[in-house]
Amino acid sequence: MANILVYALHYEGAVNKNSLGAVSEAAKLAGELGGEAHAILIGDGAADVAGSLGAYGAKKVFVADAPAGLAGPAIDAMAGVLNGGDYKYVLFGGGLLGFEIGAGLAARLGAGVAMEVTAVTVQGGELVAERPILGDSSISEIKFRSDIGIIIGRLNAFEIKQSGGDAAVENVSVELSAQAGKATLRTRGEQRGADVDIEGADVLVAGGRGLGKAEGFDLCDQLAAAFGGNSAVAATRAVVDAGWYPYAAQIGQTGKTVAPKLYLAAGISGAIQHKVGMQSSENIVAINKDANAPIFEFSDLGIVGDLNKILPKLTEAIKAKKG
Amino acid sequence: MDRSGEKNLNPYDTHAIEAAMQIKEGGVAVDEIVAVTMGPESAVRALHKAVSLGADRSVHLTDPAVAGSDVAATGYALAQTLKRENPDLVLLGQQSDDGECYTIGAVVAEHLGAPSLTQVIKLDVEGETLVCERQAEYGYDTVEVGLPAVISVGDAINEPRYPSLKAIMGAKKKPLDTVATGDVDIDTSKVGADNSAAQWTAAKAPPQKAAGTIIEDEDTAETVEKIVAWLDERKLI
Ligand SMILES: Cc1cc2nc3c(=O)[nH]c(=O)nc-3n(C[C@H](O)[C@H](O)[C@H](O)COP(=O)(O)OP(=O)(O)OC[C@H]3O[C@@H](n4cnc5c(N)ncnc54)[C@H](O)[C@@H]3O)c2cc1C
Numbered sequence: 343m344a345n346i347l348v349y350a351l352h353y354e355g356a357v358n359k360n361s362l363g364a365v366s367e368a369a370k371l372a373g374e375l376g377g378e379a380h381a382i383l384i385g386d387g388a389a390d391v392a393g394s395l396g397a398y399g400a401k402k403v404f405v406a407d408a409p410a411g412l413a414g415p416a417i418d419a420m421a422g423v424l425n426g427g428d429y430k431y432v433l434f435g436g437g438l439l440g441f442e443i444g445a446g447l448a449a450r451l452g453a454g455v456a457m458e459v460t461a462v463t464v465q466g467g468e469l470v471a472e473r474p475i476l477g478d479s480s481i482s483e484i485k486f487r488s489d490i491g492i493i494i495g496r497l498n499a500f501e502i503k504q505s506g507g508d509a510a511v512e513n514v515s516v517e518l519s520a521q522a523g524k525a526t527l528r529t530r531g532e533q534r535g536a537d538v539d540i541e542g543a544d545v546l547v548a549g550g551r552g553l554g555k556a557e558g559f560d561l562c563d564q565l566a567a568a569f570g571g572n573s574a575v576a577a578t579r580a581v582v583d584a585g586w587y588p589y590a591a592q593i594g595q596t597g598k599t600v601a602p603k604l605y606l607a608a609g610i611s612g613a614i615q616h617k618v619g620m621q622s623s624e625n626i627v628a629i630n631k632d633a634n635a636p637i638f639e640f641s642d643l644g645i646v647g648d649l650n651k652i653l654p655k656l657t658e659a660i661k662a663k664k665g
Numbered sequence: 666m667d668r669s670g671e672k673n674l675n676p677y678d679t680h681a682i683e684a685a686m687q688i689k690e691g692g693v694a695v696d697e698i699v700a701v702t703m704g705p706e707s708a709v710r711a712l713h714k715a716v717s718l719g720a721d722r723s724v725h726l727t728d729p730a731v732a733g734s735d736v737a738a739t740g741y742a743l744a745q746t747l748k749r750e751n752p753d754l755v756l757l758g759q760q761s762d763d764g765e766c767y768t769i770g771a772v773v774a775e776h777l778g779a780p781s782l783t784q785v786i787k788l789d790v791e792g793e794t795l796v797c798e799r800q801a802e803y804g805y806d807t808v809e810v811g812l813p814a815v816i817s818v819g820d821a822i823n824e825p826r827y828p829s830l831k832a833i834m835g836a837k838k839k840p841l842d843t844v845a846t847g848d849v850d851i852d853t854s855k856v857g858a859d860n861s862a863a864q865w866t867a868a869k870a871p872p873q874k875a876a877g878t879i880i881e882d883e884d885t886a887e888t889v890e891k892i893v894a895w896l897d898e899r900k901l902i
Binding site: 353412414441445450456457479482494519520530531545584596603625626638641645647651652659660663 | 767800811819
């Protein structure tokens with residue numbers, strides 16, 4: 343048997359979408375390997391959502407009584423389940439905690455780990471992980487020599503699929519390691535800045551560090567207003583962490599995933615962690631003064647130039663066009 | 666993955682050194698700041714940069730046996746090297762500049778039996794506890810971490826300083842300890858390309874996406890006209 347264990351992240355009564363994708367993917371892969379997909383949820387409220395994972399193909403769901411939101415307790419809980427069961431692989435959806443837990447678990451178990459994985463295939467009864475490298479210009483294949491292989495997906499890599507079914511729910515107790523007890527959450531999920539909605543917008547004008555300062559966002563606001571209708575302004579982590587724009591408007595790995603009709607980036611380099619949150623946009627336009635900026639690799643229209651010159655004129659032209 | 670080209674200090678790591686400097690300059694009693702790296706001979710350049718930015722001395726783990734190690738094996742080798750230094754705090758940058766891998770800190774921490782946190786953008790020392798802030802999947806988290814700890818810092822944590830000319834000139838005079846696997850008790854059956862549990866096989870090309878149109882902005886009025894026409898064609902205005 344070759345079962346797959348999936349870490350499922352949950353918060354405020356809902357299972358993370360990337361985790362649902364990972365459970366769906368594991369169910370498919372386990373089927374091909376002749377095993378089962380199992381999931382583990384950690385912390386308060388886990389029991390309330392555990393049963394729901396059956397619909398995505400999990401045959402068994404472990405509910406671990408340990409603090410949520412930090413890697414340490416999850417590593418302890420998962421190591422316990424893995425040691426007591428018949429597992430060959432561990433799968434994580436895209437997410438910051440997944441990276442930390444997966445890597446820590448690899449060290450604990452002496453297992454191999456592949457991260458930022460965009461696809462997993464079955465070859466000769468084993469899982470092979472595909473991992474884009476060098477700014478996504480090439481894809482490597484990763485196989486495992488260890489008894490257990492750990493695969494951490496890239497954000498939105500695994501499709502959510504309801505296959506129907508019921509999961510047996512099993513409670514597990516966790517003996518916390520010394521190090522896990524030495525990190526504690528003081529506050530979690532603090533929203534900084536205004537509560538803006540970017541997920542429903544048809545047109546998103548996204549601003550990055552190239553705007554130069556917080557006031558640079560005025561140029562984005564004006565352009566979004568010129569488009570009118572269902573348009574909004576979004577941001578990169580760099581500018582959100584700098585306090586230039588609200589967290590609720592952040593796109594990417596630790597922000598929102600969006601797919602508007604038009605995504606227009608101003609002063610954004612196009613880092614992978616940003617790209618994963620917007621690459622499904624229907625039309626991607628980028629303005630960047632650096633002709634070698636990675637964002638041009640995945641833009642439909644790229645403008646090499648200074649946003650301070652281009653944005654105001656573009657705003658005027660769009661206003662004029664709309665009359 | 667072949668990292669043999671990686672010789673200079675990864676820009677993300679300068680944030681880790683700056684964070685160490687700010688803790689020291691902020692009045693916390695710090696005995697010394699030690700820069701540690703693993704890599705080929707040419708990696709000393711990264712260590713020279715690190716000490717020019719303020720580290721007191723450096724340790725270079727270099728050994729053909731560790732070449733080609735995967736993340737798990739690299740983390741193990743680094744942890745063994747760090748053990749000898751018995752640090753109160755291990756700071757790392759948020760990612761390598763080529764590998765898009767932000768997990769080495771978690772591996773090192775596990776081997777050291779220390780708590781860890783990645784992507785930290787605010788770090789305060791309160792006695793034996795660190796108060797850390799970072800952006801995680803649901804917003805900003807504040808986490809208390811007891812020392813000794815392993816912390817990876819995000820690039821928003823600080824603006825790294827530039828080394829003075831004097832510091833650059835003096836860098837080569839600061840103590841540099843070059844060690845091999847035997848010096849730091851690394852079990853060589855656990856490191857190197859052949860012993861790494863994750864086995865990288867041939868790379869293939871990703872599916873080709875049609876290249877986008879590129880406009881070089883020379884005359885902005887003309888550029889804007891072209892953008893508007895492009896948007897209009899796709900009924901986006
Ligand atoms: C675990 C992890 C999670 C992350 N999560 C996220 C996330 O959720 N979202 C996210 O966005 N990032 C995230 N990041 C950070 C990401 O790696 C990048 O650092 C970030 O996206 C960069 O933001 P930026 O493009 O605004 O800034 P930069 O990379 O600094 O790019 C600024 C760009 O502006 C251009 N520019 C400068 N001046 C001008 C001008 N006058 N006119 C035109 N162009 C100009 C420059 O050429 C440059 O390309 C994460 C990183 C990690 C490691």
